[in-house]
Amino acid sequence: MPGALPLGDPAPADGLLPASTLDDASRRNFGVYLHVPFCRVRCGYCDFNTYTSTELRGVSQSDYASHAIHEVGFAAGALTASGLPQRPVSTVFFGGGTPTMLPSTDLTRMLGAVVDAWGLAPGAEVTTEANPDSVDAEYLLRLADAGFTRVSFGMQSAVPHVLATLERTHDPERVPLVVQWARDAGLQVSLDLIYGTPGESLDDWSRSLAAAIACAPDHLSAYSLIVEPGTKLARQIKSGVVPEPDEDLQADMYELADARLADAGYGWYEVSNWATDDAHRSRHNLAYWQGHDWWGVGPGAHSHVGGVRWWNVKHPAAYAGRILAGESPAAGRETLDAETQRVERVLLLTRIRDGLSTGELDGRGRTAVAGLIADGLVDARAALRGSVELTLRGRLLADAVVRRLLADD
Structure with missing residues (x-):
């Protein structure tokens, strides 16, 4: 199950922010993150705030877009009432979970609510995460027509036994297909990889890198597998069912990735991220690293505005209850000195x-x-x-x- 929320101070029900958030606000970019907390299956290594259909007690997945749209409206009102300047949205990111488990119409409605509330800055980046088996060509075309500019596919590996250990359900041979469909729709493409899975060899990782590079994405992320406490993978390692990740091997894998990606024309711009050029960096993630402002919509989503950070209640049912009552869904917040x-x-x-x-x-x-x-x-x-x-x-x-x-x- 997902990990616990951080401790913090009580968050006001009206969502109002302190006057300190106004300092230099007009010089900070503003982004929106929309968390879609649904997955078809729970991967054994994952501790994100996600839920399968059997874990949704008291709420329906089909109602989720309407709840998220309610929070967008609440956010717009709270920011205005707090005195913050009206800023068009520079980046929008749909993450999860698997956002593309929802119908494309739900994602486009949620994006439409963001546009109605704040507008989009010229050249705004609009991304959704997707699993390779959760979209088809028509779905991607509908997203592009609605204003999405970018899709990030969870490839993770091209090697079946590695995907099986990670409990990923897609066929690796589908990845080139979905990349091409996304390109045909006019979307930029990112691929996410994981290295250091128990039982993964350096040759396995080399195969995954070669397969990813052959797809010619605009952007690649490569993350070392972290064994999170409380996950199924952590229990498997503790019981000796699978071995612990080898840190020395993970270092060799990172060096191999950096060399292969550099040879293929990708430059690193963050420790775990490479792009073909500056224009294809993930601007939404850069905003996190550079300390800009964003509002996180959805259960367990985190937000940051002007040195104030808060996080929403985790379960979709508790989240819906707060939103439908017209209250902030925030479970706690902190003001950073x-x-x-x-x-x-x-x-x-x-x-x-x-x-x-x-x-x-x-x-x-x-x-x-x-x-x-x-x-x-x-x-x-x-x-x-x-x-x-x-x-x-x-x-x-x-x-x-x-x-x-x-x-x-």
Whole structure:
């Protein structure tokens, strides 16, 4: 089952935000994340806030789009009442779960509500996640006609036994088909991969990389498998049914991915993300890493506006009850002080290729940069320009780099 929500302060039922969120608001982009918490089956490694049909007690999947649209209206009213400037939406992202388990008409209605509430900025990015077996050519064409610009397919692997361990249900041979259908519809395409699955060899991973590159997507994400507490996979590892992921092998897999993707014309722009060029980076995810504003719609969705962060109640039934009562679905929130925001900027901006300004560091952090250069973790030329940018070795040890930069905090 999904993990627990974080602790926090009570969230007001009217959703109003403190005056501090107005500072520099007009200079921050605004995005919308819409969480669709439904999956046909629960994958053994996943701890996202998702539900199969047997777990939906007290609410119907067919009503979900209307509930999400209610929250969009609530959000627009709360932001206006809080005094925030009207900002068109720069990015919209439908995540999950599997958003494309819903009819395309539901997704287009939800997008329409966002457009009606705030409008879209010129060139706005509108993405949905999808499983390869959850869409066909007609479905993708309907999304493109409604204003979607991008689709991110959960490929994960091209090797059947790896997909079986992950409990993914699609046929890997379907991936090139859905990519072509998306291209025919005029959509940009991203593929998501996972490496380090128990039983996956370096040759297996090489096959998956080759298959993904052969599809010629605009963007690729490659995430190392993390065994989350409470998941089926964690229980299988604890009982010895499957082996633990090998961290050294995962490092070899990352290096192989970076080399293969570079040879194929993809440049890394975040530790786990590569794109054919800057125009095909995920602008929605960049907004997270760069500390912009977004409202998260749906059960368990997280939001951030001007240093205030909140998260919604998790179960779709509890969420529906709040929304239909005209109340905020937020379960809790926190207001970040200036130092916490600085620490988070160091944590997040270090991960992206554009780097972290050394001005974000305190004296001890700036002193640590020299040692990080000597250890081959930070690029020396970038540091001379006043930017902390990770080398390949630094990307493999990004968490350790951040700890050293924040050693005095």
